Amino acid sequence: MRLDQVLPAAAGVDVEISGLAYDNRLAGPGTLFFCVPGFTRDGHEFAADAIARGAVALVVERPLELPVPQIRVPSVRAAMAPAAAAFYGNPTAQLDVVGITGTNGKTTTAFLIRELLEAAGRSTGLLGTVKSVIGGVEHAVQRTTPEAIDLQRTFSEMRAAGDVACAIEVSSHALALHRADAIQFAAAVFTNLTQDHLDFHPTMEDYFAAKRRLFSGEHPGLPAPRAAIVNIDDPYGALLASELERPITFGLRAAGADYRGAEIETGLEGSTFTVQTPDGPIALRSPLRGEFNVYNVIGALAVARALDVSAETCVTAIATAGQVPGRFQTVDEGQPFAVVVDYAHTPDSLENVLRAARGLTRSRLRVVFGCGGDRDRGKRPLMGQIARRLADDVFVTSDNPRSEDPEAIIAEILDGCGTEVAHDPDRRAAIARAIESARPGDVVVIAGKGHEQGQEFADGRKLPFDDVTVAREVLRGVVCA
DSSP, X not given: OBHHHHOXXXXXXXXXXXXXXXXXXXXXXXXEXXXXXXXXXXXXXXXXXXXXXXXXXXXXXXXXXXXXOEEEOSOHHHHHHHHHHHHTTOGGGGSEEEEEESSSSHHHHHHHHHHHHHHTTOOEEEESSSOEEETTEEEOOSSSSOOHHHHHHHHHHHHHTTOOEEEEEOOHHHHHTTTTTTOOEEEEEEOOOOXXXXXXXXXXXXXXXXXXXXXXXXXXXXXXXXEEEEETTSHHHHHHHHHSSSOEEEESSOTTOSEEEEEEEEETTEEEEEEEETTEEEEEEESOOSHHHHHHHHHHHHHHHHTTOOHHHHHHHHHHOOOOTXXXXXXXXXXXXXXXXXXXXXXXXXXXXXXXXXXXXXXXXXXXXXXXXXXXXXXXXXXHHHHHHHOSEEEEOOSOOTTSOHHHHHHHHHHXXXXXXXXXXXXXXXXXXXXXXXXXXXEEEEESOTTOOEEEOGGGOEEEOOHHHHHHHHHHHHHHO
16 A cells, blocks of 8 residues: 555655554564654654664654655654554444443443344444454453554454444543544443543543543544433533533433433342333343443443344343453352452442442442552542441452552552551452451452453563452362361
8 A cells, every 4th residue: 555545644655555563563564653652662762673674664753864754743643543544444434333431331331232233133343451352253452442553453354354343442541642533433432430540631621531532523533423322420421411412311310311220120130120211111131230230231222222223132132141251240159158359440430339239238248459559549548438438348458559569559548448457468368368257148349450360560570360260269268168
């Protein structure tokens, strides 16, 4: 493909491009290399190595003394998505792409949307935190929303594999950093907005502005979705809906929601509820537990109906759509109490999970959790306060300490607890203590890491660790004792 077909700014530059790269180690013969300025490293510094590996042109923000054509742009990041879309043949024009954004609920909602579309006979890809699915084949993922080049290549692979739709989690980082630009969204979902990522976004208003970008249509690189589905029980969702021309709204409490849940009953076996819809009431049964999952189901239902999936198909699919790894996932080895693993790592999500778990027991509610290092420190005492208020027994431990001292993170959590609670930086030991001292009828919640398969320490060191696996090992010891 000619360079000027990939980048209009390269008009008149007679160079053939056979690949795109933003990582110099992935450059090869015929590559167009994007010199992306990062937070710790600048891609301009690696341009010479990319050329040595075969790159034939560069996209830069400043001129370099290197012997290949250089296309200078105001933002390399902003240029990358439309270039990638052009290179891969604009694949999202041929896919019904559904983007899900919000602080909590993205993963479960994405899984549900895929289940509903698949039930309607539409082969649907998945891109998210837990895994990706391309043409029915599962793959591991590195980040919630990949870089633009990787995204557009994946969309192209989905089309080639026969997918006609895709459910994708869209993070605030991806929106702020232009990764999601040049995607033609058939629908977009706003789940909620609560405190998180304030290490990246300076304020909640900036965090909201990034999410809003998916819906507004105000940015040339990111067209508005054909359908906008918004949770108006959430204050930021209500604000967003008020700014949009014809949003499809959902909730449990807000008057006037297009899709409104009522008559909710939820327990260990799942949830039953009724949804008032523009087409009349729909009675639903879901194996997912907790009021927060009712929101996820209703959001997914609204998307499916917007994409012309029949109500009957939705009812049938929702009844069998199973639990998502690490999302209020029960771990059962025959013990006389419940163990639940959940990804809850924000104040709001921890509160939602603990409230849902409280409804499952008349005995004690116990929680094991920590907070990630090198991330928003302000949420640590808030999560300690929530755990102490809602749980009977609290076990504070490490999450992913990264470069921080685990004991220092724990101390900031304990500041919010107000009273003395159990704490141990050894996550395995904390989980064991909570489970081994549980009594019949208790519920033990292990929060924070969910589906993650490792624990991150200083210098990028990552050790294998899976909350579900550890819980099973401890439970087997308890049951066999």
